[in-house]
Amino acid sequence: MSIIFESFGLNKALLTALATEGYVTPTPIQAQAIPSVMTGKDLLGIAQTGTGKTAAFALPILNRLAESRTAPLPRTTRALILSPTRELATQIADSFKAYGRHLGFRVAVVFGGVSYGPQERALQQGLDVLVATPGRLLDHMQQKTLDLSTTEIFVLDEADQMLDLGFVKPIRQVVARLPHRRQNLFFSATMPTEIGKLAADLLKDPVRVQVTPQSTTVERINQSVIWVEQGRKRALLTEMFSDPNYSRCLVFTKTKHGADKVAAYLEAGGVQAGAIHGNKSQPQRERTLAAFKAGKLRVLVATDIAARGIDVDNVSHVVNFELPFVPEAYVHRIGRTARAGKDGSAVSFVAGDEMKLLRDIEKVTRQKIPASDRRNDATLGRLDASIMAAGVGKKASMPDDGRDQPQSRGPRNPRREGVKAPHGGQPHRQRKGHRGQGGGDRAVAPVTPFDPLAADRSRSRSRAPQADARPAAQPVTEGEIRRRPRRRRPSNGGKGFAAQG
16 A cells, blocks of 8 residues: 555645645655654765655655744744755755745755855744754854754754764754754765764754665666767767757756857857856856756756756756766766656766776676667767867867856855856956045046056157256255255154145
């Protein structure tokens, strides 16, 4: 007999919202986690990405808040959910709002890259649920705009990616501000040793829920490897997109600059593509992701920071343009496809220097991935040569196509999660009314390049005698010197005559 959500004893308002969302049967992680969380126990949940972990903790949290409904105090939150990325934090907050639409709870999301003002106003009112990334959360705590001393529930989501991004120390700083008596929920797709130690420190006699073996991949994903030289990967990627079955694809690179170059290369080849990574401002990331979800972009090129923050339906293919350094990241990358019970494909480009990374991935996932060889493929060589001859290589060397350029203007606050201030921002603008500028909004005159020959000619003219020069001064006699009045020393402490006016 299959389990249904009504069997959990959830609030009727939650059941109505679930019916609106079309949810009838819970996933395995939801079926095992919801009853335990509703009893108030700590929980350690291990499940691969795309298995419904958000609803596994959101539904029982909303149910508990509804049972003991109290108005939150200003600058406090009853439940705190910590997320590694901005995109994932936004999706979690949206899920809470969707499930609790009939309960009237205050839900807010806090992350870096955006203005503090709206976040401060939301915190001032007091919240039932707060979803945040570690860096901006600590900023609000230091500014005294958030007090966690009355928080009842603490959720750490995607804990293993927190470790990868270096957030373990900030997490411990946040936990130190939480009350001793609270409910802790700990979710992770993988469980490396360091995460196990963190879970042991945070959880008290937890219920362990593990719906799949550790670090396994979704069975519906058709995985493959293509051996190819590093310099011909872009040509191979361009060739693959001539297949119409590659309808909505995610391409993962190691570096931010590499993501921009691949996206620009695809765009120049006629494939609608965009890039998303930590150097993009939050509005840029949101616009690019929205265009990808709406089907305006066929390809989204991303770094690992977006591997778990992208929840897009009907992703047909995931392409690992470069293998990740951390084997577990491979699981998260390809988990962007074959979601909600659908099929998907994952293709990995492997160069000679990535052989060890591939072996590590196969060891962690306990499988041998089938491979094909495209090394020394003359077709790719000719394709790459034609692309370079057409000038695409020159365009692709640029970081982006100019429509979404983060370097054109630096972020207002570069101290935010996973985001560094871009190099080569705009020149410093002088303040309005600055001397010699005449106002901050006036255009600056172009600077003339230095010409040493012209400078020598100018100096020569300045030393040459002028036709209308004044006659040479006559010698002064001793009597004239005696008749001249003596200059008095200023009485302003020796600051000089200019200071007297």
